[in-house]
């Protein structure tokens with residue numbers, strides 16, 4: 083008698099998209115969600131600050147992105163992820179939402195992916211409907227080597243990845259990319275490394291496909307010194323910017339701030355109203371780099387005034403607020 087073929091596992095894979103602050107997770111995810119291969123993908127986004135931006139950007143391409151805010155998935159809001167996934171499954175079962183074929187969880191930039199994957203896979207309710215997917219980690223082609231050298235979180239994200247996407251290759255010199263790829267290989271010798279440019283990457287459709295039968299690395303990570311911990315002193319705060327800003331003055335202010343305090347400011351992002359334009363402007367700064375602004379077609383529902391979120395070390399909210407007045411457009 084022939085041995086029975088192994089039963090096909092038709093549970094929904096939960097993939098984790100991780101990567102250090104500003105390394106390009108959301109940009110890459112938005113691009114993927116626009117590809118036909120990624121139709122039927124449910125997205126759960128976790129952000130640090132009291133206000134989230136990434137889910138607003140992802141909703142431009144996929145209406146149903148769910149935001150888990152106010153804490154990091156790997157340490158503070160793990161239970162929220164478990165109950166969100168359970169609710170999503172129930173809603174599909176009751177026919178309240180369209181079925182989905184995969185879930186992608188985008189973590190905060192400081193997250194350890196191991197406790198996230200473990201929380202999902204150790205919950206008996208979830209295990210009936212979901213299975214562990216792939217861990218994909220983005221690494222910033224420009225600043226990645228520096229963050230790997232300075233932040234244990236960046237090392238952990240690479241160490242546990244099944245695939246690494248080196249982003250921003252359009253901005254980085256070839257020698258820098260080669261050196262970074264060597265750093266990544268030194269941390270995780272068997273990981274497959276892919277390179278993307280402005281979120282475009284050959285073979286992106288297969289990004290979350292299984293990497294084979296290898297025992298997942300996250301299973302062995304629970305006794306490591308990094309498990310679910312964050313580098314000391316990293317804090318987040320939100321600065322409200324209710325009035326319209328004068329664009330040239332704002333750019334000068336942000337460039338000066340990041341040039342002088344880029345070692346402290348790991349990430350700044352936000353949504354602003356700019357004098358003379360009705361569209362909200364999305365702002366991105368990553369360490370010393372200010373990225374080109376992006377316009378949203380309209381203000382998202384429920385959002386009116388602007389704000390900036392900072393993720394920083396040794397930087398106070400009052401220092402930022404005191405320097406802000408220079409950016410506002412003067413009223414005629």
Ligand SMILES: Nc1nc2c(ncn2[C@@H]2O[C@H](COP(=O)(O)OP(=O)(O)OP(=O)(O)O)[C@@H](O)[C@H]2O)c(=O)[nH]1
Nearest residue numbers: 103104105106107108109191250279280281366373
């Ligand atoms: N030129 C260029 N810019 C990129 C690329 N990928 C991302 N960016 C820019 O880098 C900035 C940060 O990208 P995000 O996608 O927001 O990064 P993230 O990892 O989601 O950020 P956090 O969630 O805050 O940690 C944005 O201004 C992006 O437009 C790329 O391949 N090329």
